[in-house]
Amino acid sequence: MPHRRLSRPTFVVLVVLAVGGLYGCVKKQPADLVLTNGKIITLEEIAPTAEALAVAGDRIVAVGTAKKIKPFIGTSTRVIDLQGQTAIPGFIDSHAHFTGVGEARMILDLTRAKNWDEIVSIVAEAARNAKPGEWIRGRGWHQEKWDKTPEPNVDGLPFHDALSRMTSENPVLLEHASGHSCLANAKAMELGGITKTTPDPAGGEIVRDARGNPIGAFRETAQGLIGRSLYGSELKKTEAERVEEERKAIALAVQECLSKGITSLHDAGASFATIDIYRELAEQGKLGVRIYAMISAGNTELQQSLARYRIIGAGQNHLTVRTIKRFIDGALGAHGAWLLEPYADLPASAGLNTMPIDTLKETARLAIENGFQLCTHAIGDRGNREILNIYEEAFAAHPEQKDLRWRVEHAQHLAPADIPRFGRLGVIAAMQGVHCISDGPWVVKKIGEKRAKEGAYVWRSLMEGGAIICNGTDAPVEDVDPIPSFYATVTRKMKDGTMFFPEQRLSRDEALRTYTLNGAYAAFQEDLLGSLKPGKLADITVLSKDIMTVAEEEIPATEVRLTIVGGQVLYQKN
Numbered sequence: 001m002p003h004r005r006l007s008r009p010t011f012v013v014l015v016v017l018a019v020g021g022l023y024g025c026v027k028k029q030p031a032d033l034v035l036t037n038g039k040i041i042t043l044e045e046i047a048p049t050a051e052a053l054a055v056a057g058d059r060i061v062a063v064g065t066a067k068k069i070k071p072f073i074g075t076s077t078r079v080i081d082l083q084g085q086t087a088i089p090g091f092i093d094s095h096a097h098f099t100g101v102g103e104a105r106m107i108l109d110l111t112r113a114k115n116w117d118e119i120v121s122i123v124a125e126a127a128r129n130a131k132p133g134e135w136i137r138g139r140g141w142h143q144e145k146w147d148k149t150p151e152p153n154v155d156g157l158p159f160h161d162a163l164s165r166m167t168s169e170n171p172v173l174l175e176h177a178s179g180h181s182c183l184a185n186a187k188a189m190e191l192g193g194i195t196k197t198t199p200d201p202a203g204g205e206i207v208r209d210a211r212g213n214p215i216g217a218f219r220e221t222a223q224g225l226i227g228r229s230l231y232g233s234e235l236k237k238t239e240a241e242r243v244e245e246e247r248k249a250i251a252l253a254v255q256e257c258l259s260k261g262i263t264s265l266h267d268a269g270a271s272f273a274t275i276d277i278y279r280e281l282a283e284q285g286k287l288g289v290r291i292y293a294m295i296s297a298g299n300t301e302l303q304q305s306l307a308r309y310r311i312i313g314a315g316q317n318h319l320t321v322r323t324i325k326r327f328i329d330g331a332l333g334a335h336g337a338w339l340l341e342p343y344a345d346l347p348a349s350a351g352l353n354t355m356p357i358d359t360l361k362e363t364a365r366l367a368i369e370n371g372f373q374l375c376t377h378a379i380g381d382r383g384n385r386e387i388l389n390i391y392e393e394a395f396a397a398h399p400e401q402k403d404l405r406w407r408v409e410h411a412q413h414l415a416p417a418d419i420p421r422f423g424r425l426g427v428i429a430a431m432q433g434v435h436c437i438s439d440g441p442w443v444v445k446k447i448g449e450k451r452a453k454e455g456a457y458v459w460r461s462l463m464e465g466g467a468i469i470c471n472g473t474d475a476p477v478e479d480v481d482p483i484p485s486f487y488a489t490v491t492r493k494m495k496d497g498t499m500f501f502p503e504q505r506l507s508r509d510e511a512l513r514t515y516t517l518n519g520a521y522a523a524f525q526e527d528l529l530g531s532l533k534p535g536k537l538a539d540i541t542v543l544s545k546d547i548m549t550v551a552e553e554e555i556p557a558t559e560v561r562l563t564i565v566g567g568q569v570l571y572q573k574n
Contacts, residue, residue: 033077038052038084041087043512043517060534086543089517090540091516093519094523108174112140119138120163154209163183173188183216188230204221259560266470292525294323294324306366323373326363329383332446337412338351338379339447375407381455384413408422419458419461423466424466490508
């Protein structure tokens, strides 16, 4: 993150405070909360570590030694003895799908299924307990992670027949872990009107057998052919029922995030209706986790509603909306990432462009002329190149606009020539460390050794080119837990112990910054969040281990002991 040069008088004052053992207010009014006797990692250069801190209201008022913080303890102060545990700035997940985290707990979890046969059994059990006609939904399967390839298959994807025999009375929709493809049974395809003659939609593919019959697998925008039938069934519910279901998903997501030490989350795609619910909960003091929401809507809706939905710090800084989310391609695992050259394991395809370039150019115009940040999903090297071209064109057309902080979400596979463009253009790479070790076992198969080495998850190369990287999980694609993503960022070590091009690792300090200060910067919130210093919001995560110093192999075993948002302890491990 860019650093501001301090004036000499300011520097002298701060040094005096640090040397005195107290980085913060000199006047010692009683605090509402004090954390003491721990290792506090502030991520502030003047005083990078401390023993204690004091909080008044929702702000940090002092950071320093336990002795110097002691005078802030009054009769009503809540004092938490950390007993040597480590406190860090609250984790900021810079790319996840907040309601999706909750919804994933309301449908079938297929993340641990070892193969297609096991999935069929899981869904069959659900069908036995479902009402006729009721939709059965699941998410989390990934054919590259199965222990055996289904037979018959197309590109490793199973035919629907076994599933359809077990679920004849219920439509079934099973989302890929990435969310970029799905599997459906015969009933769901019947409701969607899908036959041998149904054409592929733009930016999508109906996977077919040798005779042209749909096998029940749908890539990218083709998922909408099934989704429209599901959406139709949802419309039969009352507005109150739909809102109640979404509020339930939000409550589950809040619970999940707080238990994993997340205090802020960048929601990578929320409808205007969802944002309305966020705003209501934030203003009622019920949102819990701070949400930086990216609007997901078409250009016509954006044109009509952007001005009304610019929200900065609603509900005591629990909701900010100043960003638009778009897609240019799909996911690598589903062969949907848009590549410059064909897939190594599917030479007939170079992936999919899921949104027309002209549409994205219009979105860029709307964003820059209305003062909105633009965040675009781009995974393949072609997708990344095209979106960087669109950004560069928009920037050139508006030289008066400064500090835009536009982002590429994922930036997973880059052509070497495009890596330095991120830093040069000031484009933030919003990446997910855990994707590297999760996808690593099959990336080379998809794009080949050379492309993987030169451009896959190249965090080090991007940083050396001057780019800001923020970290996250893309939950529910991966578990929202930041510890595995931090571990992946500093080790790039896969389950079998091998490392995925380890020269691209980050140091622990760099990795923690991607999950704190850089995340705050990517949301224009670096003056509020991302480090522990007086004046900033008291968002703090307390860990059972010091992830900055323990042996690498101990990092995954680290537990979240406390999650504090705005000075309030919202999660405490028993």
